[in-house]
Amino acid sequence: MRQAHAKLRAMQRRTLLKLGLTSAAALVVAGGAVSWLLPPGLQAGGRLSLAGREVFLAVGRAVLDKSLPQEEVSRQRALDGLLNRIDTLVQALPPHAQAELSQLLSLLASAAGRHALANLSHPWPQASIAELQQALQDMRLSALALRQQAYGALHDIATSAYFSDSETWPLLGYPGPLKI
Amino acid sequence: MSQLKDPIKDGIARGWKISGGTFGPPPEKIVCDVAIIGSGAGAGITAELLSKAGLQVVIIEEGPLKSSTDFNQLESEAYPSLYQESAARKTEDKAINILQGRCVGGSTTVNWTSSFRTPASTLQFWQDQFGLSSYTPEALAPYFAQAEQRLNITPWLMAPNENNALLRRGAATLGIPTASIARNVKGCWNLGSCGLGCPTNAKQSMLVTTIPAALELGAQLLTETRAERFELANGRVTALICRNVEPNGALAQAGRAQIATKVIAKHYVLAGGAINSPAVLLRSSAPDPYGRLGIRTFLHPVVMSSGIFAQKVEAWSGAPQSIYTDHFLQTQAIDGAMGYKLEAPPLHPLIFASTVPGFGQAQHELLASFPHNHTLLALLRDGFHDEAPGGKVGLRADNSAVLDYPLTDYVMDGGRRALLSMMEIQFAAGAQQVMPLHEMAAPYTSWAQARAAVQALPMKPRLLKIVSAHVMGGCGLAGTERQGVTRPDGVHWQLSNLSIHDGSLFPTSIGANPQLSVYGAVNRLAQGLAKRLTGRDVALA
Numbered sequence: 034m035r036q037a038h039a040k041l042r043a044m045q046r047r048t049l050l051k052l053g054l055t056s057a058a059a060l061v062v063a064g065g066a067v068s069w070l071l072p073p074g075l076q077a078g079g080r081l082s083l084a085g086r087e088v089f090l091a092v093g094r095a096v097l098d099k100s101l102p103q104e105e106v107s108r109q110r111a112l113d114g115l116l117n118r119i120d121t122l123v124q125a126l127p128p129h130a131q132a133e134l135s136q137l138l139s140l141l142a143s144a145a146g147r148h149a150l151a152n153l154s155h156p157w158p159q160a161s162i163a164e165l166q167q168a169l170q171d172m173r174l175s176a177l178a179l180r181q182q183a184y185g186a187l188h189d190i191a192t193s194a195y196f197s198d199s200e201t202w203p204l205l206g207y208p209g210p211l212k213i
Numbered sequence: 214m215s216q217l218k219d220p221i222k223d224g225i226a227r228g229w230k231i232s233g234g235t236f237g238p239p240p241e242k243i244v245c246d247v248a249i250i251g252s253g254a255g256a257g258i259t260a261e262l263l264s265k266a267g268l269q270v271v272i273i274e275e276g277p278l279k280s281s282t283d284f285n286q287l288e289s290e291a292y293p294s295l296y297q298e299s300a301a302r303k304t305e306d307k308a309i310n311i312l313q314g315r316c317v318g319g320s321t322t323v324n325w326t327s328s329f330r331t332p333a334s335t336l337q338f339w340q341d342q343f344g345l346s347s348y349t350p351e352a353l354a355p356y357f358a359q360a361e362q363r364l365n366i367t368p369w370l371m372a373p374n375e376n377n378a379l380l381r382r383g384a385a386t387l388g389i390p391t392a393s394i395a396r397n398v399k400g401c402w403n404l405g406s407c408g409l410g411c412p413t414n415a416k417q418s419m420l421v422t423t424i425p426a427a428l429e430l431g432a433q434l435l436t437e438t439r440a441e442r443f444e445l446a447n448g449r450v451t452a453l454i455c456r457n458v459e460p461n462g463a464l465a466q467a468g469r470a471q472i473a474t475k476v477i478a479k480h481y482v483l484a485g486g487a488i489n490s491p492a493v494l495l496r497s498s499a500p501d502p503y504g505r506l507g508i509r510t511f512l513h514p515v516v517m518s519s520g521i522f523a524q525k526v527e528a529w530s531g532a533p534q535s536i537y538t539d540h541f542l543q544t545q546a547i548d549g550a551m552g553y554k555l556e557a558p559p560l561h562p563l564i565f566a567s568t569v570p571g572f573g574q575a576q577h578e579l580l581a582s583f584p585h586n587h588t589l590l591a592l593l594r595d596g597f598h599d600e601a602p603g604g605k606v607g608l609r610a611d612n613s614a615v616l617d618y619p620l621t622d623y624v625m626d627g628g629r630r631a632l633l634s635m636m637e638i639q640f641a642a643g644a645q646q647v648m649p650l651h652e653m654a655a656p657y658t659s660w661a662q663a664r665a666a667v668q669a670l671p672m673k674p675r676l677l678k679i680v681s682a683h684v685m686g687g688c689g690l691a692g693t694e695r696q697g698v699t700r701p702d703g704v705h706w707q708l709s710n711l712s713i714h715d716g717s718l719f720p721t722s723i724g725a726n727p728q729l730s731v732y733g734a735v736n737r738l739a740q741g742l743a744k745r746l747t748g749r750d751v752a753l754a
Contacts, residue, residue: 098577118289122299126299126461127298129613166572174676178306188567189301196567205566206581210285213402
């Protein structure tokens, strides 16, 4: 754990999340790991890459656990819908925000980053809801700004995207806008 | 889609001069009398007055032209198309989420209509601390009155919706006075969708008032065009370089070259709003001999408390923000402990779900209570104390603007006290449970429990949920060039043909929802500018 935190602090010294547009494809990971072999979290244009989808699928499962349909087939359909709406949401973000998110997702998708940032030992698709929620809770209350910021991005994007769809509004008891 | 008339579509059909976005690329070079950057509160007032004075005006707006036909009252459409950074603009440390408009009409197209004249105590502070002797309530009164008439700003006489009535009832139980908020609406349908673009054109935003007036008088509007930077020489602006932008704000590419428009004017008016206006000057390497550019940018940092009631509240429905209290602005000196104004914001599903902290079971329960949820917000009055000096605007590597707003202990203490005040009011109004928006808070079922819990919570950035809908300062007015960026008459201290006419002028936060402060101050500045440029007297009403 201490080693992981030391790695994180080193990353912060390399201003991980302050890299601009020109560095969008690059990522610095402490400890000498070869950074530019890590796949980015977003494709050019802002759609989630496979790495990005893997992370958000797990985050969605955990954050929206009780709000997603309970039945398996409906749940999968809802998660697919979530990922599509995340694509739409992210494509509307400005370049600097897309670059940061791409780096964050890339880091989280890597084993080293998943351990260091999320404190998650199992790969995203295999982690249980309880493990994922524990990881989120850890990030949320972390003393490290980077981990809290990461939690904020994952939480806000997952919830904004999910509840932007009118099919989710019955959960909220929201009838939709008045027709005029 | 609304079946009502759309005055913007009608104007376009009549031949308004509009380019950019779906209107086709703007010309590569434009020569005019006055170039106005932005199309929001200050830009609109300026455009109308200068056009009335007979000047050839060009308005350059970074966002798209959207109007009532487009306003479907859907957050999924409104946030990406009408707001800066999809309504997710954040301060540098990500601790504050900023709502700011980015479309024709600026923030006035998406605000919640609350209209207050600049408080006398704020103006007194400006006179005393910033040498702004002409900024008195009496001197500004006729300019406020014209703006109120022009934009139909009147007290809201309809009964408040339950979300607002709860503030009135809870406060009354505690002996705290409240009052009605004046609104810039005409024939309001009481829908509650102001923040998503008014679908009935009742909201008297710049989109349906001053910008059309200017366009009718021959002004030209460039949309989806960002003012990149000024070219400067010998203490004057010689040109404005503009770029086309994509819907997400990225610079548009055409082949290898970026499309640019060069605007050459006799006078330039920067009215892109706080954060954006300082950013244009930073990108221009504008003179800043005393290091005042971009500093003292204020946010009215907002903290919130969410309450659940037995009765239906349906906080998405009905005129938003119709009741307020200034009580907590007056319980101490303006430069004492941080004061705050209380209001009740409208709630819509996307912003509610993403703003309330939590996930999993806890989040689900809160979301299921949505129809019974009433939230209070506190606008913290920053800028009046040494430990609330606001933030500083900077540029990222890609030249985009970013606000670094350090959250001091003084501000966080204000946050704690504001939460305590709001929770007490909510319990007094009969709340079954109250939860302040803080990552470590839980729902509390009594005032005693809530008070003890919040007194113990660590008030730290990113743990305490903070948002902002009012961005002010960064090109501050001052009576001397050491203390600000802008002269009292609105002209830049070092650039003689550049005026700044927007909320970035304010030397402190306003201490009230700021749109009418911009209208009133800029009304006076623009009338002065019109007189200097043409010799003519013009008025807003």
